[in-house]
Amino acid sequence: MLLTQPLGQLATRIAGATAVFHQFKLDFCCGGQQSLGEAIAKRGLNQQEVLQALENLQHQKDPAINWHAEPAPKLIDYILVNFHQKHRQQLPELIRLAKRVETVHGDSPDCPHGLAAHLHDMQQELESHMLKEEQILFPMLRQGIYPYGPISVMLEEHQEHGDALKKLDELSFEQQLPLGACNTWTALYLGLKELKEDLMQHILLENEILFVEPTKPGHGEQHCCGSCQ
Structure with missing residues:
Protein backbone atom coordinates (compact mmCIF):
# COMPACT_ATOMS: atom_id res chain seq x y z
CA MET A 1 0.00 0.00 0.00
CA GLN A 58 1.24 4.14 -12.47
CA HIS A 59 -1.27 3.58 -15.31
CA GLN A 60 0.01 1.23 -17.95
CA LYS A 61 0.03 1.90 -21.69
CA ASP A 62 -1.72 -0.89 -23.61
CA PRO A 63 1.01 -2.78 -25.53
CA ALA A 64 -1.54 -5.01 -27.25
CA ILE A 65 -2.86 -2.33 -29.61
CA ASN A 66 -1.88 -2.96 -33.22
CA TRP A 67 -1.51 0.61 -34.41
CA HIS A 68 -0.98 -0.51 -38.00
CA ALA A 69 -4.62 -1.56 -38.00
CA GLU A 70 -5.98 1.60 -36.36
CA PRO A 71 -7.02 4.83 -38.13
CA ALA A 72 -4.61 7.76 -38.04
CA PRO A 73 -6.91 9.98 -35.90
CA LYS A 74 -6.92 7.39 -33.11
CA LEU A 75 -3.11 7.16 -33.11
CA ILE A 76 -2.84 10.95 -33.14
CA ASP A 77 -5.08 11.18 -30.08
CA TYR A 78 -2.94 8.55 -28.35
CA ILE A 79 0.27 10.43 -29.16
CA LEU A 80 -1.14 13.73 -27.93
CA VAL A 81 -2.09 12.31 -24.53
CA ASN A 82 0.67 9.77 -23.92
CA PHE A 83 3.62 11.69 -25.36
CA HIS A 84 2.98 15.37 -26.11
CA GLN A 85 1.14 15.99 -22.86
CA LYS A 86 3.52 13.78 -20.91
CA HIS A 87 6.72 15.38 -22.27
CA ARG A 88 5.34 18.75 -21.18
CA GLN A 89 4.97 17.36 -17.66
CA GLN A 90 8.27 15.47 -17.57
CA LEU A 91 10.79 18.07 -18.66
CA PRO A 92 10.09 20.91 -16.19
CA GLU A 93 10.46 18.49 -13.27
CA LEU A 94 13.60 16.88 -14.70
CA ILE A 95 15.14 20.32 -15.19
CA ARG A 96 14.34 21.21 -11.58
CA LEU A 97 15.87 17.98 -10.30
CA ALA A 98 18.97 18.38 -12.48
CA LYS A 99 19.54 21.93 -11.24
CA ARG A 100 19.24 20.70 -7.66
CA VAL A 101 21.75 17.87 -8.19
CA GLU A 102 24.23 20.17 -9.93
CA THR A 103 23.93 22.75 -7.14
CA VAL A 104 24.31 20.35 -4.23
CA HIS A 105 26.74 17.84 -5.75
CA GLY A 106 28.72 20.08 -8.09
CA ASP A 107 32.05 19.07 -6.53
CA SER A 108 31.48 15.37 -7.25
CA PRO A 109 33.24 13.88 -10.29
CA ASP A 110 30.01 11.98 -10.99
CA CYS A 111 27.88 15.13 -11.09
CA PRO A 112 26.01 15.50 -14.41
CA HIS A 113 27.33 18.99 -15.16
CA GLY A 114 25.46 20.69 -17.98
CA LEU A 115 22.49 18.32 -17.80
CA ALA A 116 19.98 20.96 -16.69
CA ALA A 117 20.96 23.24 -19.57
CA HIS A 118 20.74 20.37 -22.05
CA LEU A 119 17.31 19.38 -20.76
CA HIS A 120 16.19 22.98 -21.15
CA ASP A 121 17.38 22.93 -24.77
CA MET A 122 15.53 19.65 -25.33
CA GLN A 123 12.39 21.18 -23.85
CA GLN A 124 12.55 24.14 -26.23
CA GLU A 125 13.19 21.95 -29.28
CA LEU A 126 10.48 19.45 -28.39
CA GLU A 127 7.92 22.17 -27.71
CA SER A 128 8.57 23.74 -31.11
CA HIS A 129 8.38 20.32 -32.78
CA MET A 130 5.16 19.31 -31.05
CA LEU A 131 3.46 22.61 -31.85
CA LYS A 132 4.27 22.17 -35.54
CA GLU A 133 2.73 18.70 -35.42
CA GLU A 134 -0.35 19.88 -33.54
CA GLN A 135 -0.97 23.00 -35.63
CA ILE A 136 0.10 21.89 -39.12
CA LEU A 137 0.77 18.20 -39.70
CA PHE A 138 -1.73 16.38 -37.48
CA PRO A 139 -4.79 18.26 -38.85
CA MET A 140 -3.71 17.24 -42.37
CA LEU A 141 -3.14 13.61 -41.40
CA ARG A 142 -6.59 13.50 -39.81
CA GLN A 143 -7.98 14.34 -43.26
CA GLY A 144 -5.93 11.64 -44.97
CA ILE A 145 -3.44 14.12 -46.44
CA TYR A 146 0.24 13.08 -46.21
CA PRO A 147 2.29 16.20 -47.11
CA TYR A 148 5.86 15.35 -48.09
CA GLY A 149 7.41 18.63 -46.95
CA PRO A 150 6.12 18.78 -43.35
CA ILE A 151 6.69 15.04 -42.86
CA SER A 152 10.30 15.36 -44.09
CA VAL A 153 10.90 18.20 -41.61
CA MET A 154 9.48 16.14 -38.73
CA LEU A 155 11.64 13.13 -39.66
CA GLU A 156 14.73 15.32 -39.71
CA GLU A 157 13.87 16.77 -36.32
CA HIS A 158 13.33 13.25 -34.98
CA GLN A 159 16.94 12.52 -35.91
CA GLU A 160 17.97 15.61 -33.94
CA HIS A 161 15.96 14.37 -30.94
CA GLY A 162 17.83 11.07 -31.18
CA ASP A 163 21.14 12.97 -31.11
CA ALA A 164 19.90 14.88 -28.05
CA LEU A 165 19.21 11.58 -26.29
CA LYS A 166 22.75 10.45 -27.00
CA LYS A 167 24.09 13.64 -25.43
CA LEU A 168 21.75 13.15 -22.47
CA ASP A 169 23.31 9.72 -21.91
CA GLU A 170 26.81 11.20 -22.07
CA LEU A 171 26.06 13.97 -19.58
CA SER A 172 24.33 11.60 -17.13
CA PHE A 173 26.88 8.77 -17.48
CA GLU A 174 24.05 6.66 -18.95
CA GLN A 175 22.11 7.16 -15.71
CA GLN A 176 24.61 5.15 -13.66
CA LEU A 177 24.21 6.35 -10.09
CA PRO A 178 27.26 6.80 -7.86
CA LEU A 179 27.39 5.03 -4.52
CA GLY A 180 25.37 6.82 -1.89
CA ALA A 181 23.40 8.92 -4.36
CA CYS A 182 20.62 10.91 -2.68
CA ASN A 183 16.93 10.48 -3.44
CA THR A 184 16.86 13.55 -5.68
CA TRP A 185 19.70 12.19 -7.82
CA THR A 186 18.08 8.76 -7.97
CA ALA A 187 14.70 10.23 -8.94
CA LEU A 188 16.38 12.34 -11.63
CA TYR A 189 17.96 9.33 -13.32
CA LEU A 190 14.78 7.31 -13.04
CA GLY A 191 12.92 10.13 -14.76
CA LEU A 192 15.58 10.40 -17.47
CA LYS A 193 15.19 6.72 -18.26
CA GLU A 194 11.43 7.13 -18.56
CA LEU A 195 11.83 10.20 -20.79
CA LYS A 196 14.18 8.30 -23.09
CA GLU A 197 11.82 5.33 -23.34
CA ASP A 198 8.81 7.56 -24.00
CA LEU A 199 10.55 9.74 -26.58
CA MET A 200 11.90 6.74 -28.49
CA GLN A 201 8.44 5.13 -28.54
CA HIS A 202 6.94 8.46 -29.60
CA ILE A 203 9.36 8.73 -32.53
CA LEU A 204 8.86 5.08 -33.49
CA LEU A 205 5.07 5.36 -33.73
CA GLU A 206 5.29 8.47 -35.89
CA ASN A 207 8.15 7.37 -38.17
CA GLU A 208 6.98 3.82 -38.79
CA ILE A 209 3.20 4.18 -38.74
CA LEU A 210 1.66 7.64 -38.55
CA PHE A 211 3.81 9.34 -41.18
CA VAL A 212 3.66 6.46 -43.69
CA GLU A 213 0.79 6.69 -46.16
CA PRO A 214 -0.85 3.20 -46.10
CA THR A 215 -1.64 3.11 -49.83
CA LYS A 216 1.92 3.77 -50.98
CA PRO A 217 4.93 1.41 -51.31
CA GLY A 218 7.48 1.55 -48.55
CA HIS A 219 5.07 1.14 -45.67
CA GLY A 220 7.10 -0.11 -42.73
CA GLU A 221 10.47 1.22 -43.91
CA GLN A 222 12.81 1.87 -41.01
CA HIS A 223 13.37 5.48 -39.91
CA CYS A 224 15.48 5.09 -36.76
CA CYS A 225 15.96 8.16 -34.57
CA GLY A 226 19.58 7.11 -34.10
CA SER A 227 19.51 6.79 -30.32
CA CYS A 228 19.24 2.99 -30.41
CA GLN A 229 22.36 2.50 -32.54
Missing part, protein backbone atom coordinates in the same frame (compact mmCIF):
# COMPACT_ATOMS: atom_id res chain seq x y z
CA LEU A 2 1.38 3.40 -0.97
CA LEU A 3 0.60 5.04 2.37
CA THR A 4 2.95 2.74 4.29
CA GLN A 5 5.92 3.17 1.95
CA PRO A 6 8.69 5.71 2.64
CA LEU A 7 8.69 8.85 0.53
CA GLY A 8 12.24 8.19 -0.62
CA GLN A 9 11.31 4.73 -1.84
CA LEU A 10 8.29 6.03 -3.75
CA ALA A 11 10.35 8.85 -5.28
CA THR A 12 12.90 6.41 -6.63
CA ARG A 13 10.47 3.75 -7.83
CA ILE A 14 7.62 5.73 -9.39
CA ALA A 15 8.76 7.93 -12.25
CA GLY A 16 7.24 11.38 -11.87
CA ALA A 17 6.51 10.98 -8.14
CA THR A 18 8.91 13.81 -7.27
CA ALA A 19 6.70 16.26 -9.17
CA VAL A 20 3.73 15.16 -7.05
CA PHE A 21 5.75 15.50 -3.84
CA HIS A 22 7.00 18.89 -4.95
CA GLN A 23 3.41 19.97 -5.66
CA PHE A 24 2.28 18.97 -2.16
CA LYS A 25 5.54 20.15 -0.51
CA LEU A 26 6.46 16.68 0.78
CA ASP A 27 10.17 16.26 1.59
CA PHE A 28 11.29 13.08 -0.15
CA CYS A 29 15.02 13.77 0.16
CA CYS A 30 16.06 14.58 3.74
CA GLY A 31 12.65 13.43 4.97
CA GLY A 32 12.60 10.40 2.74
CA GLN A 33 12.40 7.88 5.59
CA GLN A 34 8.92 8.89 6.72
CA SER A 35 6.00 7.06 5.22
CA LEU A 36 3.68 8.73 2.75
CA GLY A 37 0.83 8.47 5.25
CA GLU A 38 2.87 10.13 8.01
CA ALA A 39 3.98 12.93 5.71
CA ILE A 40 0.42 13.59 4.53
CA ALA A 41 -0.83 13.69 8.13
CA LYS A 42 1.93 16.08 9.26
CA ARG A 43 1.07 18.55 6.53
CA GLY A 44 -2.69 18.11 6.95
CA LEU A 45 -3.16 17.23 3.29
CA ASN A 46 -6.09 15.56 1.59
CA GLN A 47 -4.97 11.93 1.52
CA GLN A 48 -7.12 10.97 -1.47
CA GLU A 49 -5.76 13.81 -3.61
CA VAL A 50 -2.16 12.74 -3.07
CA LEU A 51 -2.92 9.05 -3.62
CA GLN A 52 -4.86 9.78 -6.81
CA ALA A 53 -1.97 11.84 -8.18
CA LEU A 54 0.47 8.99 -7.55
CA GLU A 55 -1.85 6.29 -8.85
CA ASN A 56 -2.32 8.26 -12.09
CA LEU A 57 1.43 7.92 -12.67
Whole structure:
Protein backbone atom coordinates (compact mmCIF):
# COMPACT_ATOMS: atom_id res chain seq x y z
CA MET A 1 0.00 0.00 0.00
CA LEU A 2 1.38 3.40 -0.97
CA LEU A 3 0.60 5.04 2.37
CA THR A 4 2.95 2.74 4.29
CA GLN A 5 5.92 3.17 1.95
CA PRO A 6 8.69 5.71 2.64
CA LEU A 7 8.69 8.85 0.53
CA GLY A 8 12.24 8.19 -0.62
CA GLN A 9 11.31 4.73 -1.84
CA LEU A 10 8.29 6.03 -3.75
CA ALA A 11 10.35 8.85 -5.28
CA THR A 12 12.90 6.41 -6.63
CA ARG A 13 10.47 3.75 -7.83
CA ILE A 14 7.62 5.73 -9.39
CA ALA A 15 8.76 7.93 -12.25
CA GLY A 16 7.24 11.38 -11.87
CA ALA A 17 6.51 10.98 -8.14
CA THR A 18 8.91 13.81 -7.27
CA ALA A 19 6.70 16.26 -9.17
CA VAL A 20 3.73 15.16 -7.05
CA PHE A 21 5.75 15.50 -3.84
CA HIS A 22 7.00 18.89 -4.95
CA GLN A 23 3.41 19.97 -5.66
CA PHE A 24 2.28 18.97 -2.16
CA LYS A 25 5.54 20.15 -0.51
CA LEU A 26 6.46 16.68 0.78
CA ASP A 27 10.17 16.26 1.59
CA PHE A 28 11.29 13.08 -0.15
CA CYS A 29 15.02 13.77 0.16
CA CYS A 30 16.06 14.58 3.74
CA GLY A 31 12.65 13.43 4.97
CA GLY A 32 12.60 10.40 2.74
CA GLN A 33 12.40 7.88 5.59
CA GLN A 34 8.92 8.89 6.72
CA SER A 35 6.00 7.06 5.22
CA LEU A 36 3.68 8.73 2.75
CA GLY A 37 0.83 8.47 5.25
CA GLU A 38 2.87 10.13 8.01
CA ALA A 39 3.98 12.93 5.71
CA ILE A 40 0.42 13.59 4.53
CA ALA A 41 -0.83 13.69 8.13
CA LYS A 42 1.93 16.08 9.26
CA ARG A 43 1.07 18.55 6.53
CA GLY A 44 -2.69 18.11 6.95
CA LEU A 45 -3.16 17.23 3.29
CA ASN A 46 -6.09 15.56 1.59
CA GLN A 47 -4.97 11.93 1.52
CA GLN A 48 -7.12 10.97 -1.47
CA GLU A 49 -5.76 13.81 -3.61
CA VAL A 50 -2.16 12.74 -3.07
CA LEU A 51 -2.92 9.05 -3.62
CA GLN A 52 -4.86 9.78 -6.81
CA ALA A 53 -1.97 11.84 -8.18
CA LEU A 54 0.47 8.99 -7.55
CA GLU A 55 -1.85 6.29 -8.85
CA ASN A 56 -2.32 8.26 -12.09
CA LEU A 57 1.43 7.92 -12.67
CA GLN A 58 1.24 4.14 -12.47
CA HIS A 59 -1.27 3.58 -15.31
CA GLN A 60 0.01 1.23 -17.95
CA LYS A 61 0.03 1.90 -21.69
CA ASP A 62 -1.72 -0.89 -23.61
CA PRO A 63 1.01 -2.78 -25.53
CA ALA A 64 -1.54 -5.01 -27.25
CA ILE A 65 -2.86 -2.33 -29.61
CA ASN A 66 -1.88 -2.96 -33.22
CA TRP A 67 -1.51 0.61 -34.41
CA HIS A 68 -0.98 -0.51 -38.00
CA ALA A 69 -4.62 -1.56 -38.00
CA GLU A 70 -5.98 1.60 -36.36
CA PRO A 71 -7.02 4.83 -38.13
CA ALA A 72 -4.61 7.76 -38.04
CA PRO A 73 -6.91 9.98 -35.90
CA LYS A 74 -6.92 7.39 -33.11
CA LEU A 75 -3.11 7.16 -33.11
CA ILE A 76 -2.84 10.95 -33.14
CA ASP A 77 -5.08 11.18 -30.08
CA TYR A 78 -2.94 8.55 -28.35
CA ILE A 79 0.27 10.43 -29.16
CA LEU A 80 -1.14 13.73 -27.93
CA VAL A 81 -2.09 12.31 -24.53
CA ASN A 82 0.67 9.77 -23.92
CA PHE A 83 3.62 11.69 -25.36
CA HIS A 84 2.98 15.37 -26.11
CA GLN A 85 1.14 15.99 -22.86
CA LYS A 86 3.52 13.78 -20.91
CA HIS A 87 6.72 15.38 -22.27
CA ARG A 88 5.34 18.75 -21.18
CA GLN A 89 4.97 17.36 -17.66
CA GLN A 90 8.27 15.47 -17.57
CA LEU A 91 10.79 18.07 -18.66
CA PRO A 92 10.09 20.91 -16.19
CA GLU A 93 10.46 18.49 -13.27
CA LEU A 94 13.60 16.88 -14.70
CA ILE A 95 15.14 20.32 -15.19
CA ARG A 96 14.34 21.21 -11.58
CA LEU A 97 15.87 17.98 -10.30
CA ALA A 98 18.97 18.38 -12.48
CA LYS A 99 19.54 21.93 -11.24
CA ARG A 100 19.24 20.70 -7.66
CA VAL A 101 21.75 17.87 -8.19
CA GLU A 102 24.23 20.17 -9.93
CA THR A 103 23.93 22.75 -7.14
CA VAL A 104 24.31 20.35 -4.23
CA HIS A 105 26.74 17.84 -5.75
CA GLY A 106 28.72 20.08 -8.09
CA ASP A 107 32.05 19.07 -6.53
CA SER A 108 31.48 15.37 -7.25
CA PRO A 109 33.24 13.88 -10.29
CA ASP A 110 30.01 11.98 -10.99
CA CYS A 111 27.88 15.13 -11.09
CA PRO A 112 26.01 15.50 -14.41
CA HIS A 113 27.33 18.99 -15.16
CA GLY A 114 25.46 20.69 -17.98
CA LEU A 115 22.49 18.32 -17.80
CA ALA A 116 19.98 20.96 -16.69
CA ALA A 117 20.96 23.24 -19.57
CA HIS A 118 20.74 20.37 -22.05
CA LEU A 119 17.31 19.38 -20.76
CA HIS A 120 16.19 22.98 -21.15
CA ASP A 121 17.38 22.93 -24.77
CA MET A 122 15.53 19.65 -25.33
CA GLN A 123 12.39 21.18 -23.85
CA GLN A 124 12.55 24.14 -26.23
CA GLU A 125 13.19 21.95 -29.28
CA LEU A 126 10.48 19.45 -28.39
CA GLU A 127 7.92 22.17 -27.71
CA SER A 128 8.57 23.74 -31.11
CA HIS A 129 8.38 20.32 -32.78
CA MET A 130 5.16 19.31 -31.05
CA LEU A 131 3.46 22.61 -31.85
CA LYS A 132 4.27 22.17 -35.54
CA GLU A 133 2.73 18.70 -35.42
CA GLU A 134 -0.35 19.88 -33.54
CA GLN A 135 -0.97 23.00 -35.63
CA ILE A 136 0.10 21.89 -39.12
CA LEU A 137 0.77 18.20 -39.70
CA PHE A 138 -1.73 16.38 -37.48
CA PRO A 139 -4.79 18.26 -38.85
CA MET A 140 -3.71 17.24 -42.37
CA LEU A 141 -3.14 13.61 -41.40
CA ARG A 142 -6.59 13.50 -39.81
CA GLN A 143 -7.98 14.34 -43.26
CA GLY A 144 -5.93 11.64 -44.97
CA ILE A 145 -3.44 14.12 -46.44
CA TYR A 146 0.24 13.08 -46.21
CA PRO A 147 2.29 16.20 -47.11
CA TYR A 148 5.86 15.35 -48.09
CA GLY A 149 7.41 18.63 -46.95
CA PRO A 150 6.12 18.78 -43.35
CA ILE A 151 6.69 15.04 -42.86
CA SER A 152 10.30 15.36 -44.09
CA VAL A 153 10.90 18.20 -41.61
CA MET A 154 9.48 16.14 -38.73
CA LEU A 155 11.64 13.13 -39.66
CA GLU A 156 14.73 15.32 -39.71
CA GLU A 157 13.87 16.77 -36.32
CA HIS A 158 13.33 13.25 -34.98
CA GLN A 159 16.94 12.52 -35.91
CA GLU A 160 17.97 15.61 -33.94
CA HIS A 161 15.96 14.37 -30.94
CA GLY A 162 17.83 11.07 -31.18
CA ASP A 163 21.14 12.97 -31.11
CA ALA A 164 19.90 14.88 -28.05
CA LEU A 165 19.21 11.58 -26.29
CA LYS A 166 22.75 10.45 -27.00
CA LYS A 167 24.09 13.64 -25.43
CA LEU A 168 21.75 13.15 -22.47
CA ASP A 169 23.31 9.72 -21.91
CA GLU A 170 26.81 11.20 -22.07
CA LEU A 171 26.06 13.97 -19.58
CA SER A 172 24.33 11.60 -17.13
CA PHE A 173 26.88 8.77 -17.48
CA GLU A 174 24.05 6.66 -18.95
CA GLN A 175 22.11 7.16 -15.71
CA GLN A 176 24.61 5.15 -13.66
CA LEU A 177 24.21 6.35 -10.09
CA PRO A 178 27.26 6.80 -7.86
CA LEU A 179 27.39 5.03 -4.52
CA GLY A 180 25.37 6.82 -1.89
CA ALA A 181 23.40 8.92 -4.36
CA CYS A 182 20.62 10.91 -2.68
CA ASN A 183 16.93 10.48 -3.44
CA THR A 184 16.86 13.55 -5.68
CA TRP A 185 19.70 12.19 -7.82
CA THR A 186 18.08 8.76 -7.97
CA ALA A 187 14.70 10.23 -8.94
CA LEU A 188 16.38 12.34 -11.63
CA TYR A 189 17.96 9.33 -13.32
CA LEU A 190 14.78 7.31 -13.04
CA GLY A 191 12.92 10.13 -14.76
CA LEU A 192 15.58 10.40 -17.47
CA LYS A 193 15.19 6.72 -18.26
CA GLU A 194 11.43 7.13 -18.56
CA LEU A 195 11.83 10.20 -20.79
CA LYS A 196 14.18 8.30 -23.09
CA GLU A 197 11.82 5.33 -23.34
CA ASP A 198 8.81 7.56 -24.00
CA LEU A 199 10.55 9.74 -26.58
CA MET A 200 11.90 6.74 -28.49
CA GLN A 201 8.44 5.13 -28.54
CA HIS A 202 6.94 8.46 -29.60
CA ILE A 203 9.36 8.73 -32.53
CA LEU A 204 8.86 5.08 -33.49
CA LEU A 205 5.07 5.36 -33.73
CA GLU A 206 5.29 8.47 -35.89
CA ASN A 207 8.15 7.37 -38.17
CA GLU A 208 6.98 3.82 -38.79
CA ILE A 209 3.20 4.18 -38.74
CA LEU A 210 1.66 7.64 -38.55
CA PHE A 211 3.81 9.34 -41.18
CA VAL A 212 3.66 6.46 -43.69
CA GLU A 213 0.79 6.69 -46.16
CA PRO A 214 -0.85 3.20 -46.10
CA THR A 215 -1.64 3.11 -49.83
CA LYS A 216 1.92 3.77 -50.98
CA PRO A 217 4.93 1.41 -51.31
CA GLY A 218 7.48 1.55 -48.55
CA HIS A 219 5.07 1.14 -45.67
CA GLY A 220 7.10 -0.11 -42.73
CA GLU A 221 10.47 1.22 -43.91
CA GLN A 222 12.81 1.87 -41.01
CA HIS A 223 13.37 5.48 -39.91
CA CYS A 224 15.48 5.09 -36.76
CA CYS A 225 15.96 8.16 -34.57
CA GLY A 226 19.58 7.11 -34.10
CA SER A 227 19.51 6.79 -30.32
CA CYS A 228 19.24 2.99 -30.41
CA GLN A 229 22.36 2.50 -32.54
